[in-house]
Amino acid sequence: MTDNIGQIDSKFRYIIxxxxxxxxxxxxxxxxxxxxxRKFTRIAQEExxxxxxxxxxxxxxxxxxDEALPIDTRxxxx
Numbered sequence: 810m811t812d813n814i815g816q817i818d819s820k821f822r823y824i825i826x827x828x829x830x831x832x833x834x835x836x837x838x839x840x841x842x843x844x845x846x847r848k849f850t851r852i853a854q855e856e857x858x859x860x861x862x863x864x865x866x867x868x869x870x871x872x873x874x875d876e877a878l879p880i881d882t883r884x885x886x887x
Contacts, residue, residue: 816860826864827853 817823830853834840840852841861856862 817857823857826862827857830856830862 817826827850831849834849834853841856842852842859844852844855846852846855853862
């Protein structure tokens, strides 16, 4: 799935954003895509690759992923 990572600049960032989105889906967030899979990880990957998950890179220690990539569940503007 990392062959198509949309507008994200690295596979590492893609994985982190998708993991955070997976946790949101597990917590009850509504999926933004209608996919064939019911697995939260796969749904999150599809959302991130489609550019539907907004994220922001903030300053701080890049090793601290909780501070590095807070994400927003609102759909990206079209």
